[in-house]
Amino acid sequence: MNVPKHWREIPERYRMEAGKCTKCTKILFPARLVCPFCGNKEFDKINLSGKGKLLTYTIIRTAPEGFEDFTPYAIGIVELKEGVKVMGQITDCNTETLKTGDQLVAKFRRMNEEGKTGMIMYSYKFVPDLGI
Amino acid sequence: MVGIIGYGTQIPRYRIKVEEIAKVWGADASAIRRGLNLNEKSVPAPDEDCATLSVNAARDALKRAGIDPKKIGAVYVGSESHPYAVKPTGTIVAEALGICPDVHTADLEFACKAGTEGMFIALQLVKSGAVSCALAIGADTSQGAPGDALEYSASAGAAAFIMGSENLVAELLETDCYMTDTPDFWRRENAHYPEHGGRFTGDPAYKKHVTGAVMAILERTATKPEDFDYLVFHQPNGKFPVQMAKKLGFKEPQYRYGLLTPTLGNTYSGSSPMGLAATLDEAKPEQTILLVSYGSGAGSDAFIFRTTERLLEVHNQAPKVRKQLDEHKFYLEYGSYAKFRRKILKPE
Ligand SMILES: [Zn+2]
Numbered sequence: 381m382n383v384p385k386h387w388r389e390i391p392e393r394y395r396m397e398a399g400k401c402t403k404c405t406k407i408l409f410p411a412r413l414v415c416p417f418c419g420n421k422e423f424d425k426i427n428l429s430g431k432g433k434l435l436t437y438t439i440i441r442t443a444p445e446g447f448e449d450f451t452p453y454a455i456g457i458v459e460l461k462e463g464v465k466v467m468g469q470i471t472d473c474n475t476e477t478l479k480t481g482d483q484l485v486a487k488f489r490r491m492n493e494e495g496k497t498g499m500i501m502y503s504y505k506f507v508p509d510l511g512i
Numbered sequence: 513m514v515g516i517i518g519y520g521t522q523i524p525r526y527r528i529k530v531e532e533i534a535k536v537w538g539a540d541a542s543a544i545r546r547g548l549n550l551n552e553k554s555v556p557a558p559d560e561d562c563a564t565l566s567v568n569a570a571r572d573a574l575k576r577a578g579i580d581p582k583k584i585g586a587v588y589v590g591s592e593s594h595p596y597a598v599k600p601t602g603t604i605v606a607e608a609l610g611i612c613p614d615v616h617t618a619d620l621e622f623a624c625k626a627g628t629e630g631m632f633i634a635l636q637l638v639k640s641g642a643v644s645c646a647l648a649i650g651a652d653t654s655q656g657a658p659g660d661a662l663e664y665s666a667s668a669g670a671a672a673f674i675m676g677s678e679n680l681v682a683e684l685l686e687t688d689c690y691m692t693d694t695p696d697f698w699r700r701e702n703a704h705y706p707e708h709g710g711r712f713t714g715d716p717a718y719k720k721h722v723t724g725a726v727m728a729i730l731e732r733t734a735t736k737p738e739d740f741d742y743l744v745f746h747q748p749n750g751k752f753p754v755q756m757a758k759k760l761g762f763k764e765p766q767y768r769y770g771l772l773t774p775t776l777g778n779t780y781s782g783s784s785p786m787g788l789a790a791t792l793d794e795a796k797p798e799q800t801i802l803l804v805s806y807g808s809g810a811g812s813d814a815f816i817f818r819t820t821e822r823l824l825e826v827h828n829q830a831p832k833v834r835k836q837l838d839e840h841k842f843y844l845e846y847g848s849y850a851k852f853r854r855k856i857l858k859p860e
Contacts, residue, residue, distance in 0.1 A: 394567075394608040427610065449558060449851070471559055472525050472842075488567035488608055490559040500595055502563065502604060512525070512836045 386501050393503040396430055396486060398464065399423030409464045430486025430504060432460035439475050446492045458484050458506055472507040485509040514639045515683040515817060517579070517676040518826065520572025521789045522565045523669045523776065523836040526555040526852065528844045530664055536846045537659045544664055549750025553667035553777025554837075555844055556653045558852050562591045563601050565670035565782075566651040567608040572830035573647070573672040574609065576681070581610045584674065585643025587617040588633055590626025590781045592699070593653045594619055605649065616643070623697055624746055625807020626650060627671065627781040632813050634675040635684050645676040652780035657705035658855055665749050667777025671785035681826055682792060682801070682817040686733050690724035691811035698809070708808075717810050718748065722756050725804050725812035733816060737761035740816075741799035744770035744787035746806035748778045769794045776837055788817075790833035797821045 391397035392410045399411035403420035409428060414421055437456030440447070447453070454470040470478065471489060484506040491503040529552045534541035544550055556565070566589055574581060587609075589601045602617030620626040620633075627650015634646035651670030656662030696717035699706040709717070722745060730736065737743075743766040745753035750773045757767050770787035779786055784805040791801055796819065803815045850856050 390607055394604075395610050397610075472557060488564050488571075489557075490561055490564055500561075500563075502608070505559065508840075510840050512523075512831050512840055 383499055386499065393491070394488065396428040396504055398426050398428050398462075400426050407462050407464050409466060428460055428462055428464060428466075430460065431509060432458045432466075432484060434470070434478070434480050434482045434484055434506075435459050435465065436480055437470065437478060454478055456506070469505045470507070471505045483509040513680060513683055514635055514675060514677050515680040516673050516792070517645065517679050517681060518573045518575070518577025518674040519672065519681070519789050519792055520569045520574070520576060520830050521669065521671045521786055521833050521836060522568040522572070523833070524554050524556045524560050524565070525840055525842050526557060526844050527552045527841045528555050528846070528849045532844070532846050532849070533664055547751065548664065549754065549774050550664055550777065551774050553665060554669055554779070555849055555852055556668040560668065561595045561653055562589070562593045562651045562670070563595050563604045565653070565668065566591075566601065566605050566649045566672065569651065569670040570605060570609055570647060570649060570672040573674050575830045576826040577645075577674040577676070578679070578829075579645060579674070579676070582614070584609075584611050584645045584647050585615055586634060586637050586646035587611060587615055588620055588630030588647070589617075589649045589651060590620040590622070590628070590630040591651050592621055592623060592626065592780055593655070594621070597701075605647075609647075611647075622811065623808035624748065624778070624780045624783055625805045625811055625813060627783075627785040628803070628805035628813040628815070629807075631673055631675070631785065631815070632687060632689075634673070635687070638675045638677055645674055648673050648675065650781040650783070650785035652782050654778065654780045655705055655853060658850075660705070662706070662708070665773070665778040667779050669776060669779035669782040669786055671782050671789045673785065679822055680820050681823040682819045685800070685816040685818055686729060688725055688729040688732055688814040689811065690721050690728055690814075692721070694721075694808070694810035696808045696810055713748075713808070714752070717808060718746070718752055718806050719756060721810050721812040722746070722804055722806050723760065725814040726760055726802070729802070729814040729816065739800070740766060740802045742770060742791045742795060742801040743767045744784055744791055744801065744803045746784045746804065746812070747771060747773040747787060748783070748806075750774040772833070772837065786833060792819070792823065793827065793832040793834065795819045795823060797823055
């Protein structure tokens with residue numbers, strides 16, 4: 381990742397900002413310029429709740445560069461209560477007992493960093509929704 | 513009328529017990545438990561830092577405040593573990609909460625006092641009318657050098673307070689401050705761990721300044737210790753705040769809810785603010801709370817708050833501090849703890 385790319389993605393990564401099509405009301409995350417369902421180009425900005433349930437997941441044991449220290453960790457697809465499906469890392473969980481259907485909630489976490497002196501990238505990650 | 517309109521906290525799920533640290537260094541765990549009134553401390557996950565704890569705490573504060581984030585005109589983050597040496601934490605927090613760009617932000621640093629510093633400034637800005645709401649956060653992921661006494665207490669957590677003038681959950685009645693130049697604890701640029709004056713951190717530092725701030729605010733408001741329902745002191749360990757409270761004439765029921773260190777550790781800038789949040793969690797309307805912070809270097813900020821009817825409505829709109837502290841914990845062994853805190857260095 382590089383600085384401009386991370387900076388462009390701040391609205392979706394920091395606050396799960398999505399676009400709600402003003403014509404067909406479908407929610408697009410990440411936001412797009414043209415609605416793939418109806419071709420409309422106007423959207424209302426909304427922030428997703430981050431709450432949902434785990435549809436499917438995999439445990440990463442051989443991680444890509446920058447994520448080696450986190451293994452084993454889970455990556456999953458979460459269906460948010462707004463109906464949007466989002467892929468994300470699942471943290472603060474026991475990878476042995478994680479299962480599909482688990483209720484998860486998005487928290488703000490450190491995603492990665494460009495070495496010891498570079499930029500720190502933040503994003504949403506999912507955690508078990510335990511009311512804490 | 514100005515005061516707190518919403519508050520929230522975040523505590524990492526990981527913990528390490530005093531025994532686990534003592535075992536590695538050949539120290540006497542029971543002496544530390546008894547002497548410092550410390551049992552375990554929170555440890556941040558590798559993907560948690562001052563910015564993430566701040567954002568997650570502030571989101572809960574927003575739930576309790578029930579306001580549009582755009583109404584927040586100022587964001588102050590007090591910490592001694594800001595993720596960058598140069599680049600503000602405040603803008604990360606403001607962006608994540610959807611407050612940008614019409615906002616004033618600043619990062620504050622004053623050892624363990626940076627959190628109440630932000631609260632002081634936020635309250636005064638609202639009082640002056642410069643902004644309608646202001647967010648103040650005390651957050652730290654503090655480090656003690658391996659084997660140092662501070663390793664048993666240095667922990668992680670954040671407390672966020674949104675100040676405003678309408679729909680208060682606690683009204684600010686009075687503030688006071690007490691500062692002198694006292695070199696009891698410091699960390700120089702590029703030094704990984706702080707250094708401290710050992711026993712010098714007691715009498716001329718913590719005790720003198722906390723006493724000074726308490727006496728000043730009692731005199732200013734013509735009150736006595738027994739006039740307060742609750743008391744929250746900065747808590748570098750479980751011993752100092754209890755000793756001070758008793759010496760100054762306060763009793764256990766007054767500091768019962770605010771004393772978190774025995775199972776949380778010292779969250780530095782988050783310490784007394786988290787104690788305030790835990791006290792608000794249990795307080796009833798029309799009760800008074802005396803909050804006194806302490807930061808090495810050195811100084812104390814004192815505040816008197818009086819709770820309102822609305823406090824009861826917001827209690828369950830976000831998780832309570834005790835719930836975050838007592839439930840769903842993951843205990844670490846020293847090895848994992850050392851890896852989490854980057855005390856183990858891998859070859860470049
Ligand atoms: Zn559409």
